[in-house]
Amino acid sequence: MVNQNLVKGVVSEPYKYGFVTDIETEKISKGLNENTIRLISAKKEEPEFLLNFRLNAFRKWQKMEEPNWADLGYKEIDYQDIIYYSAPKQKEKISSLDEVDPKLLETFDKLGIPLTEQKKLTNVAVDAVFDSVSIATTFRKELAEHGVIFCSISEAVKDYSDLIEKYLGSVVPANDNYFAALNSAVFSDGSFVYIPKGVKCPMDLSSYFRINSGDSGQFERTLIIAEESSSVSYLEGCTAPMFDTNTLHAAVVELIALDDSSIKYSTVQNWYAGNEEGVGGIFNFVTKRGKCLGKRSKISWSQVETGSAITWKYPSCLLLGEESVGEFYSVALTNNLQQADTGTKMIHIGPKTKSTIVSKGISAGNSVNSYRGLVKMGSKASGSRNYSQCDSMLIGDQASANTFPYIQSQQPNSEIEHEASTCRISEDQLFYLQSRGIEFEEAVSMMVSGFCRDVFNQLPMEFAAEADKLLSLKLEGSVG
Amino acid sequence: MQTKTKELDPILEVNNLFASTEDLPILKGVTISVNPGEIHAIMGRNGCGKSTLSKIIAGHPSYKITKGEIKFTGQDIKSLEPEERAQSGIFLGFQYPIEIPGVSNLEFLRVATNARRKFLKKEELDTFDFEDLVREKLDLVKMDSAFLSRSINQGFSGGEKKRNEILQMALLEPKIAILDETDSGLDIDALRIVASGIKKISNENTGIILITHYQRLLEEIKPDYVHVMSDGQIIKTGESDLALELEKHGYEWTDNFTKEF
Numbered sequence: 001m002v003n004q005n006l007v008k009g010v011v012s013e014p015y016k017y018g019f020v021t022d023i024e025t026e027k028i029s030k031g032l033n034e035n036t037i038r039l040i041s042a043k044k045e046e047p048e049f050l051l052n053f054r055l056n057a058f059r060k061w062q063k064m065e066e067p068n069w070a071d072l073g074y075k076e077i078d079y080q081d082i083i084y085y086s087a088p089k090q091k092e093k094i095s096s097l098d099e100v101d102p103k104l105l106e107t108f109d110k111l112g113i114p115l116t117e118q119k120k121l122t123n124v125a126v127d128a129v130f131d132s133v134s135i136a137t138t139f140r141k142e143l144a145e146h147g148v149i150f151c152s153i154s155e156a157v158k159d160y161s162d163l164i165e166k167y168l169g170s171v172v173p174a175n176d177n178y179f180a181a182l183n184s185a186v187f188s189d190g191s192f193v194y195i196p197k198g199v200k201c202p203m204d205l206s207s208y209f210r211i212n213s214g215d216s217g218q219f220e221r222t223l224i225i226a227e228e229s230s231s232v233s234y235l236e237g238c239t240a241p242m243f244d245t246n247t248l249h250a251a252v253v254e255l256i257a258l259d260d261s262s263i264k265y266s267t268v269q270n271w272y273a274g275n276e277e278g279v280g281g282i283f284n285f286v287t288k289r290g291k292c293l294g295k296r297s298k299i300s301w302s303q304v305e306t307g308s309a310i311t312w313k314y315p316s317c318l319l320l321g322e323e324s325v326g327e328f329y330s331v332a333l334t335n336n337l338q339q340a341d342t343g344t345k346m347i348h349i350g351p352k353t354k355s356t357i358v359s360k361g362i363s364a365g366n367s368v369n370s371y372r373g374l375v376k377m378g379s380k381a382s383g384s385r386n387y388s389q390c391d392s393m394l395i396g397d398q399a400s401a402n403t404f405p406y407i408q409s410q411q412p413n414s415e416i417e418h419e420a421s422t423c424r425i426s427e428d429q430l431f432y433l434q435s436r437g438i439e440f441e442e443a444v445s446m447m448v449s450g451f452c453r454d455v456f457n458q459l460p461m462e463f464a465a466e467a468d469k470l471l472s473l474k475l476e477g478s479v480g
Numbered sequence: 481m482q483t484k485t486k487e488l489d490p491i492l493e494v495n496n497l498f499a500s501t502e503d504l505p506i507l508k509g510v511t512i513s514v515n516p517g518e519i520h521a522i523m524g525r526n527g528c529g530k531s532t533l534s535k536i537i538a539g540h541p542s543y544k545i546t547k548g549e550i551k552f553t554g555q556d557i558k559s560l561e562p563e564e565r566a567q568s569g570i571f572l573g574f575q576y577p578i579e580i581p582g583v584s585n586l587e588f589l590r591v592a593t594n595a596r597r598k599f600l601k602k603e604e605l606d607t608f609d610f611e612d613l614v615r616e617k618l619d620l621v622k623m624d625s626a627f628l629s630r631s632i633n634q635g636f637s638g639g640e641k642k643r644n645e646i647l648q649m650a651l652l653e654p655k656i657a658i659l660d661e662t663d664s665g666l667d668i669d670a671l672r673i674v675a676s677g678i679k680k681i682s683n684e685n686t687g688i689i690l691i692t693h694y695q696r697l698l699e700e701i702k703p704d705y706v707h708v709m710s711d712g713q714i715i716k717t718g719e720s721d722l723a724l725e726l727e728k729h730g731y732e733w734t735d736n737f738t739k740e741f
Contacts (some may be wrong), residue, residue, distance in 0.1 A: 428578050429580050435538045
């Protein structure tokens with residue numbers, strides 16, 4: 001039992017990224033039909049195969065039903081009331097960053113992602129996506145010297161169409177699920193990464209997704225390919241302004257790892273979560289999946305999910321290659337009226353494959369936080385192993401946490417281990433820290449960081465510090 | 481600089497304190513005054529309100545003061561948060577130190593020490609300087625530095641937890657330390673270590689309240705005053721020989737005492 005008065009007295013920290021950039025945009029009209037898709041495709045001057053990919057996905061989507069198995073409650077989404085393409089007006093061809101609208105550069109500056117030559121982050125290349133389009137990608141030349149391709153997916157469609165045609169939809173098929181089908185039909189932009197054989201990407205790559213307009217959805221698509229014996233660490237960040245309406249975000253991320261390659265994909269998701277009464281906020285329905293195609297390949301997901309009104313997200317690994325490795329490290333924090341249903345799927349197909357799942361769910365306020373995960377051992381996955389650990393922390397007495405582990409094994413010669421725990425920050429723990437002079441909020445954040453440490457250790461260093469800070473900010477004012 | 485006369489003012493004054501938890505009265509008029517350099521012992525049966533008194537002085541939110549006052553160095557502290565009380569120099573050694581998984585003991589000790597130092601307008605210590613300080617203090621309680629890298633009290637034996645409390649006291653250098661059954665669950669060797677630690681940390685400016693059931697601790701640390709508590713009141717106050725009497729006769733002996741205040 002935690003003293004509510006003690007807890008409520010703490011001042012709430014407003015969402016720092018809630019501003020709107022006032023910029024002239026090109027938007028198509030609301031609604032979704034085949035013409036919308038043809039229009040998007042035409043605007044992007046796409047090759048025939050991609051238009052067909054989109055139309056095929058759209059036709060499948062029309063026959064599908066929105067899934068309702070997740071432990072989420074939200075008002076029905078009107079798919080005809082969404083703008084499917086919104087882009088800031090820019091010059092037709094931009095040859096250097098200097099030609100990017102200063103307002104856009106300023107926006108990313110404010111978000112802590114400076115893009116210009118003088119100010120850009122020194123150790124990480126950034127692809128900045130604003131609503132439906134990629135604005136700029138830094139360090140492209142430097143990366144190109146190593147043969148690394150890092151650009152927007154729209155550019156990749158034009159410049160590397162063979163790779164796109166070969167891999168797009170190869171991990172998440174167009175009809176995989178309702179939201180993936182929708183994304184496949186209308187995706188506007190996103191990032192493309194290609195690491196050639198034997199190359200260790202010389203710097204971290206990062207995409208920053210910014211939703212700016214209130215009535216358009218964001219449907220980005222990311223594709224990362226790691227050729228034999230290559231490796232890359234990729235980071236993803238997201239924020240959105242505060243609107244009292246809900247914005248739909250339905251992304252698809254596909255990763256492909258060939259023999260002996262490794263992909264590390266880290267996310268810090270901080271979409272606007274809505275206000276304390278649950279008004280507004282992003283509906284985040286995301287399909288992320290990696291395919292360990294090659295022998296001894298490795299895909300590692302780490303995510304810190306703190307934003308969005310609704311999160312529906314299960315970054316997964318298909319472990320095909322012999323001795324391939326899948327990892328999922330997750331911290332999901334929900335507060336106020338946020339709802340998260342998140343977890344992973346580890347599908348062991350090849351022999352001697354290994355997967356590790358570490359999930360930490362923290363629920364505060366009146367929020368609902370569920371872990372949902374599938375571990376499947378296929379008939380050929382002999383000698384494969386999985387270890388899962390799912391811990392939940394409850395803050396206050398109004399929040400709820402659930403764990404839904406699904407385990408399927410068709411292979412007797414495989415091992416699956418699952419551990420789960422639930423704890424509550426107790427008044428006595430808080431009092432103990434406070435009675436040593438530690439401020440209430442610091443006491444809470446020390447305990448939360450301690451709880452998340454196993455996951456934070458997996459994040460790239462600067463990211464880990466940021467994630468830690470983000471969690472304390474999110475908890476301010478609502479810890480109870 | 482404080483003047484000599486000021487030093488002689490009580491560090492802690494509890495006047496006619498009434499307190500309850502969930503409408504259940506626990507303290508029913510406790511009065512106690514501790515001067516600098518004094519050691520007080522509070523004895524009494526389980527459930528008599530000893531631990532409650534210590535928690536209320538430290539600011540535990542589960543208890544409500546219904547009447548009376550608590551003054552620390554002349555200031556009423558009723559409205560202060562537990563962390564403010566701690567920063568200003570009130571220390572509670574817990575009877576059952578809490579385990580906090582995932583939070584490193586070293587980090588915890590450093591944050592706590594710096595909170596106190598900040599209040600004292602002393603420079604906050606960085607990781608390196610703090611490690612030097614903590615190693616020095618570890619010797620006082622004969623603890624191994626391996627304790628520092630573990631989570632707070634997690635997997636510590638009873639004796640280790642109590643030594644960790646005294647280590648915290650050594651780092652925080654409180655003006656008043658209330659040690660709630662610090663001797664319980666300790667073997668004779670551990671008791672000596674803890675007692676000698678307490679003696680080394682305290683000086684003529686600090687006040688100490690030892691809450692205990694046993695004479696054993698009081699043989700190591702001789703109190704100036706012994707208070708006997710029963711049903712939320714202090715029913716008898718004497719000098720250190722009162723503890724011996726109690727040891728001889730048991731608490732039943734006190735049942736016939738009437739309240740002296």
